[in-house]
Amino acid sequence: MNRNPTEKKTDTENTCSSTTADAASTAVAVNAKTNRCRDVPHGPLWILRDSWTEALRHLRILPRTVDLMIFAIFQPVMFVVLFVYVFGNSITVPEFDYKQYLLPGIFAQTIVFGSSFTGAGIAQDMAQGLVQRLRSLPMSQSAVLIGRTISDLIRNSVTFVVMLLVGFAVGFRFNGSIGDTLVACGLLLGFGYAFSWIQALIGLSVSSVETVQSAGFMWMFPVTFVSSAFVDTQTLAGPLHWFADINPFTIVTNAGRALFNGQSPGNDLWFSLIWAVAIILVFCFLSVYRFSRFNR
Amino acid sequence: MVTAVQTTDLCKSFGMTKALVGVDLAIEEGTVLGLLGPNGAGKTTIVRILATLLLPDSGQAVVGGVDVVAEPHRVRARIGLTGQETAVDHNLTGRENLQYIGQLCHLERKEARRRTDKLLEQFDLTEAGDRAVKTYSGGMRRRLDIAMSLIAEPAVVFLDEPTVGLDPRGRLAMWDFIAELTSGGTTILLTTQYLEEADKLADRIVVMGYGSVITEGTPNELKQRMGAKRIEVELYDKADASTVIDALTPFSIPGLLVQHHDRTVTVPVEEGARLLPQMVRAIDAADVSLRDVGVRQSTLDDVFLILTDQEVEKSPGIES
Numbered sequence: 001m002n003r004n005p006t007e008k009k010t011d012t013e014n015t016c017s018s019t020t021a022d023a024a025s026t027a028v029a030v031n032a033k034t035n036r037c038r039d040v041p042h043g044p045l046w047i048l049r050d051s052w053t054e055a056l057r058h059l060r061i062l063p064r065t066v067d068l069m070i071f072a073i074f075q076p077v078m079f080v081v082l083f084v085y086v087f088g089n090s091i092t093v094p095e096f097d098y099k100q101y102l103l104p105g106i107f108a109q110t111i112v113f114g115s116s117f118t119g120a121g122i123a124q125d126m127a128q129g130l131v132q133r134l135r136s137l138p139m140s141q142s143a144v145l146i147g148r149t150i151s152d153l154i155r156n157s158v159t160f161v162v163m164l165l166v167g168f169a170v171g172f173r174f175n176g177s178i179g180d181t182l183v184a185c186g187l188l189l190g191f192g193y194a195f196s197w198i199q200a201l202i203g204l205s206v207s208s209v210e211t212v213q214s215a216g217f218m219w220m221f222p223v224t225f226v227s228s229a230f231v232d233t234q235t236l237a238g239p240l241h242w243f244a245d246i247n248p249f250t251i252v253t254n255a256g257r258a259l260f261n262g263q264s265p266g267n268d269l270w271f272s273l274i275w276a277v278a279i280i281l282v283f284c285f286l287s288v289y290r291f292s293r294f295n296r
Numbered sequence: 297m298v299t300a301v302q303t304t305d306l307c308k309s310f311g312m313t314k315a316l317v318g319v320d321l322a323i324e325e326g327t328v329l330g331l332l333g334p335n336g337a338g339k340t341t342i343v344r345i346l347a348t349l350l351l352p353d354s355g356q357a358v359v360g361g362v363d364v365v366a367e368p369h370r371v372r373a374r375i376g377l378t379g380q381e382t383a384v385d386h387n388l389t390g391r392e393n394l395q396y397i398g399q400l401c402h403l404e405r406k407e408a409r410r411r412t413d414k415l416l417e418q419f420d421l422t423e424a425g426d427r428a429v430k431t432y433s434g435g436m437r438r439r440l441d442i443a444m445s446l447i448a449e450p451a452v453v454f455l456d457e458p459t460v461g462l463d464p465r466g467r468l469a470m471w472d473f474i475a476e477l478t479s480g481g482t483t484i485l486l487t488t489q490y491l492e493e494a495d496k497l498a499d500r501i502v503v504m505g506y507g508s509v510i511t512e513g514t515p516n517e518l519k520q521r522m523g524a525k526r527i528e529v530e531l532y533d534k535a536d537a538s539t540v541i542d543a544l545t546p547f548s549i550p551g552l553l554v555q556h557h558d559r560t561v562t563v564p565v566e567e568g569a570r571l572l573p574q575m576v577r578a579i580d581a582a583d584v585s586l587r588d589v590g591v592r593q594s595t596l597d598d599v600f601l602i603l604t605d606q607e608v609e610k611s612p613g614i615e616s
Contacts, residue, residue, distance in 0.1 A: 040373040041402050053399045061387040064428070129383035133444070136347045138373035139400040295351045 040138045047140040054147020058121065059154060073162050076110040083230060084170050093232045103172040104184070104257040105229025108249065110163050111192035112224055114156040118196040119212040121148055122203030135294065142288050149196040156192045160185070176262035184259035187272060191252045194276040197283035204290045229253050248275040300325040300452055300483035301346060306355035308341055315341040317507040318355070323485060328478055330498025331487040334604055337504040339487040340380060343454045346485065347377040360451055376445035376453045380460070382437045386430040390421050390440050393429060394447055401448035408447070415443040418473065435466045452483045459493060471496055491596030501596070503603050510603050515596060522599040523549050523564030527575060530588040531559045543578045547571050552602060559587070564594070564602065
């Protein structure tokens with residue numbers, strides 16, 4: 001790369017003076033070129049900017065990997081068809097038309113399954129060596145994870161809209177106010193975002209994309225099926241009943257279901273919010289910590 | 297002279313494995329340091345520490361006047377890293393990859409675009425620039441990878457085996473390019489397995505083995521020290537090798553071993569032409585018939601082999 005003299009000059013002009021002191025403090029003699037201070041940006045604003053740059057990279061790829069999206073949507077659609085038309089007649093739930101009962105559960109499940117893209121994406125970036133490159137850049141390091149979870153939130157929103165349309169097609173209706181409906185949508189997506197952080201930690205901890213997928217399903221299947229999403233938890237036996245009732249996925253499903261059906265979600269709304277925030281805080285911390293320990 | 301990169305007594309262990317045991321390096325600004333060594337010698341560990349990817353257990357590492365442990369963020373603003381594995385997003389195009397890294401280095405959009413165009417051209421990727429990287433050949437990916445590490449025009453560049461996976465033409469182009477980069481004042485740390493590459497590109501060479509520096513100097517110094525010439529004797533019969541080694545050892549430079557591989561015996565010497573007749577007589581006296589004998593210039597391969605062989609003899613059984 002030929003740097004012409006004018007370019008070099010601009011570089012020097014851009015240097016800031018604050019480096020002089022610490023340059024002198026090191027034993028190594030350095031001249032202006034190696035030690036030019038590009039005033040490395042940092043702070044919350046730059047975390048957001050770098051995160052958005054990362055998110056844009058993932059979003060840009062979405063239209064090029066439409067097949068992935070189609071398969072991601074195909075599975076919940078099949079669940080809708082299976083449960084509405086195959087099992088629907090043999091499953092009864094108190095006080096609900098089964099469609100009105102089932103669809104909010106499938107929405108919630110779709111969003112939680114959608115969070116597995118976060119783990120797979122991070123594992124892929126690690127596998128293709130990109131994470132190593134990003135760690136050598138003067139960018140915010142947590143932006144790697146924040147950008148990924150933000151882009152997956154947007155991806156999940158798209159999937160959610162498609163699922164809503166599928167729901168309407170099979171006869172699902174919003175019975176609550178517009179406000180209730182929006183709160184329910186926000187709650188489900190927020191819960192999906194929280195689960196993205198769990199997946200982020202998994203993505204950072206395993207060795208390949210395939211492992212993320214199997215590891216993800218290992219816990220996502222029990223969490224979403226042993227819950228109130230498909231059946232009334234009263235029908236479950238002993239320990240399963242106990243697990244289904246404390247399962248945060250049950251709580252968020254119940255809250256969403258109540259709001260979609262124009263009922264009061266009661267404490268479920270607050271508990272599910274607390275769960276979402278708690279999961280985000282804990283797993284965001286653990287993921288960022290894990291990321292920062294890669295240099296050990 | 298100004299030092300761009302310096303390490304002092306750098307140590308790093310991974311569990312029981314000692315990857316670095318007290319490495320001192322210094323690279324003068326605007327020069328190329330070639331880091332040579334067999335697999336597991338610790339070359340990549342040094343690069344990873346200098347690029348802030350890995351913390352040393354002890355010792356100091358300073359890049360561009362900034363301590364890599366104390367202020368990694370500021371070090372990152374001064375360096376470009378091309379690791380052993382290519383690090384590109386396969387779903388993006390070449391152009392998008394470059395601009396994306398430019399943005400993360402906080403270049404202005406216009407500037408990022410300008411440098412992207414320039415780098416695509418320099419690395420012969422202009423035509424492929426708008427194609428997804430997954431359609432690229434291995435060599436193209438490698439070129440893009442290196443271009444990405446240069447988008448911020450860093451003062452110090454780490455190239456960890458940059459020509460692995462390139463075809464001969466690509467390798468030559470890469471050499472030209474690295475030479476051009478240094479003429480612009482960039483400091484380069486180059487690790488390589490190819491001695492020809494180090495000979496061609498490096499101003500100074502450090503040979504490593506088992507986590508420490510075995511020797512260093514300019515390519516010429518190393519060749520001088522390890523014998524400027526080699527006398528190579530080819531035998532008809534492998535079985536004669538030990539007889540010939542015994543006969544020729546007195547002619548070898550003191551302290552350097554006579555090398556032997558299959559039917560070829562190689563003797564490091566200072567002046568080949570003067571010794572050759574005596575050596576032929578010595579072999580004759582030992583009653584061994586030769587297939588061929590000749591004098592040749594020493595290469596870095598010779599230096600490398602002789603040094604690493606000695607290391608193996610010195611520290612038997614150490615696995616790295």
